[in-house]
Amino acid sequence: MENSVLIRTVNLTKIYPSGEQPITALRDVNLVFQAGEFAGLVGPSGSGKTTLLNIVGSLDVPTSGSVEVLGEKIETLSHKKAARLRNRHIGFIFQTFNLLPVYTVYENVEFPLLLLGMTAAARRKAVRDALAWVGLSDREHSRPAQLSGGQSQRVAIARAVVKKPDLVLADEPTANLDADNSHHILHTMEDINRDLGTTFLFSTHDAKVIAHLRRKITLVDGRVTADEARTT
Amino acid sequence: MIIPKLAFRNLIGNGAKTWLNALVLSFSFVAIIWGQSLFEGMDREMSKVTIDQEAGGGQYWAGAYDPYDPATIDDAPAAIPADLAAEAAAGRAAPILIVSATIYPKGRMFPALLKGVDPDQDVLKLPFDRLLGGDGEIPGLIGARTAKSTGLAKGDTVTVRWRDASGTFDAADVVVVDVFQTQVQTVDSGLIWVPLETLQAMTGRPGRATVVTVPVGSAPRSYPGWGFQDYDVLLKDIKSFVQAKSLGFSIFYVTLMALALLAIFNTQILSIWHRRREIGMLIALGMPRGRVIALFTLEGALLSILAAAVGAVYGLPLLIYMSKHGWVLPAGQADSFGLALDKALYPAYSTGLVFGTILLVLAATTIVSFLPTRKIVTLKPTDALKGKWS
Numbered sequence: 185m186e187n188s189v190l191i192r193t194v195n196l197t198k199i200y201p202s203g204e205q206p207i208t209a210l211r212d213v214n215l216v217f218q219a220g221e222f223a224g225l226v227g228p229s230g231s232g233k234t235t236l237l238n239i240v241g242s243l244d245v246p247t248s249g250s251v252e253v254l255g256e257k258i259e260t261l262s263h264k265k266a267a268r269l270r271n272r273h274i275g276f277i278f279q280t281f282n283l284l285p286v287y288t289v290y291e292n293v294e295f296p297l298l299l300l301g302m303t304a305a306a307r308r309k310a311v312r313d314a315l316a317w318v319g320l321s322d323r324e325h326s327r328p329a330q331l332s333g334g335q336s337q338r339v340a341i342a343r344a345v346v347k348k349p350d351l352v353l354a355d356e357p358t359a360n361l362d363a364d365n366s367h368h369i370l371h372t373m374e375d376i377n378r379d380l381g382t383t384f385l386f387s388t389h390d391a392k393v394i395a396h397l398r399r400k401i402t403l404v405d406g407r408v409t410a411d412e413a414r415t416t
Numbered sequence: 417m418i419i420p421k422l423a424f425r426n427l428i429g430n431g432a433k434t435w436l437n438a439l440v441l442s443f444s445f446v447a448i449i450w451g452q453s454l455f456e457g458m459d460r461e462m463s464k465v466t467i468d469q470e471a472g473g474g475q476y477w478a479g480a481y482d483p484y485d486p487a488t489i490d491d492a493p494a495a496i497p498a499d500l501a502a503e504a505a506a507g508r509a510a511p512i513l514i515v516s517a518t519i520y521p522k523g524r525m526f527p528a529l530l531k532g533v534d535p536d537q538d539v540l541k542l543p544f545d546r547l548l549g550g551d552g553e554i555p556g557l558i559g560a561r562t563a564k565s566t567g568l569a570k571g572d573t574v575t576v577r578w579r580d581a582s583g584t585f586d587a588a589d590v591v592v593v594d595v596f597q598t599q600v601q602t603v604d605s606g607l608i609w610v611p612l613e614t615l616q617a618m619t620g621r622p623g624r625a626t627v628v629t630v631p632v633g634s635a636p637r638s639y640p641g642w643g644f645q646d647y648d649v650l651l652k653d654i655k656s657f658v659q660a661k662s663l664g665f666s667i668f669y670v671t672l673m674a675l676a677l678l679a680i681f682n683t684q685i686l687s688i689w690h691r692r693r694e695i696g697m698l699i700a701l702g703m704p705r706g707r708v709i710a711l712f713t714l715e716g717a718l719l720s721i722l723a724a725a726v727g728a729v730y731g732l733p734l735l736i737y738m739s740k741h742g743w744v745l746p747a748g749q750a751d752s753f754g755l756a757l758d759k760a761l762y763p764a765y766s767t768g769l770v771f772g773t774i775l776l777v778l779a780a781t782t783i784v785s786f787l788p789t790r791k792i793v794t795l796k797p798t799d800a801l802k803g804k805w806s
Contacts, residue, residue, distance in 0.1 A: 238798045241700070243699070243700060243797045243798050243801075244796075244797075244798050263704065263705055264704050267699070267702045267703065267704040267705075268702065269702075270700060270701065270702040271701065271702020271703075272702070274702075276697075276700045276701070278697075278801060280693070282693055282694070282696070282697040282700075282801065284694055284697065285429075285694070286425065286426055286428075286429025286430060287425065287429065291425065295701060296701050296702065298418045298421070298422070299418065299701060299702050299703055301418075343701075
């Protein structure tokens, strides 16, 4: 349905200047993602997965073409408006977790809510709920340095979903995790997708992740070479 | 309120690094406050004792009188205006007649000034009442410095030679009735105090004086042939001395401050470099760049507040101890300055000094913290997240 379109890219091209030979990371990418999808961008390193994710997440802008996320045209957004879009509607999960090292687990998860200006009581409830989703209720006072890789990524997931965003962008979320932890966090994300209706868009070349995807988009040299709906 | 809250969290979360920086910065706080309070205390003490013993509430100088020009001394004395004479009679003004002289203690010869003062005056706090009485001899009062340089002591007699109003040399013996101690060298060195009327009679200058000192709080008035000198003139040497010393010391604390600020600047640059992933993450989480800059700047500014608190822990006891016991100058050091310095310097702390210093350090720290954060504006979040510096 047209009104449930969350992301639309039209002839999206991204070129990075690099000496005499510019690097074309994305070429004429045309994609549409509906709300509630659990989709992934797959492909080898350098195929443009992360670039696409960054542009959709308004962390970068296209060289040409258009990207519309939640009705906002990314290429025309000011820094401030892009920050507002990310703050309210988009959650990020990164390969390296990127937790704030001096904060506790609770404070890390609480952080996006502080930016949203939520009341202390509302923040407390949301953080406790998010930590319950990822099974870390007993670690809220721990610091990132005291957590394992799997636990750190679960904190990152809790931080990404605590504000109940419309879209979560996960860049190689299992790259630093063992098989058990990978499955655990993928199940967690699937649960959140199902229970909250949050759209997940992955960038991955991990077979474990690919196995959970309901839609797989293959990128090679910045071009979409396949777009398959799957049943998991 | 989110930025201060996060800045505080980050600052405390940085642990030993934060406390080390705060400690270094606190040295600047304590050094500036201690140094400046010493000069403020020195200024107050020297001004007070000079006002008590010499300047009073101001002085009227006979027209030609210039204390820095010896040639004017003998020509300056003028008739004391009637109003001032009446005030002097009531003890509310202290006329002083100054005459140049030569003294011959123990066969040697010294240039000196004879100063005639009313022994009953209440304006200057020196023991002039000891000039009262005498058995037909001329009583003289000298300070400890003059006693030391001339070898005179209480009870000694010294021959004094002077020129009277008509220019004729005359001489007489003066008996040293007492030797007094004072910080104010200008009421001691090379001076012999004698009763005013005696000196007027000795020099043929009845009813005349060179200087009339009035009590503190007196309103200046105009008398023909006399000029009123306020503290701008009378305490000028003290102010200049304190200013010169304060300026010299400020080089020390500016250096200390510069080192502390350099440490903060360096820490900020390193911090931004080390925390570039965190900066990328903050931007990814939706924090506008301006707020990221404000966060890092505030962290630096909060450091100075923390430094003030750290400084207070060890600085307050030190500064309180100093204000009670003073900083004792090495023997003979106080006199070497030529001003009314006591044997110990007692710091004086004013609210302006303490808050002024805190504001100064806070402002400097904030500026120094802000400068490196401008780099964040140019940082691409996608690079920052990868740990790159674009």
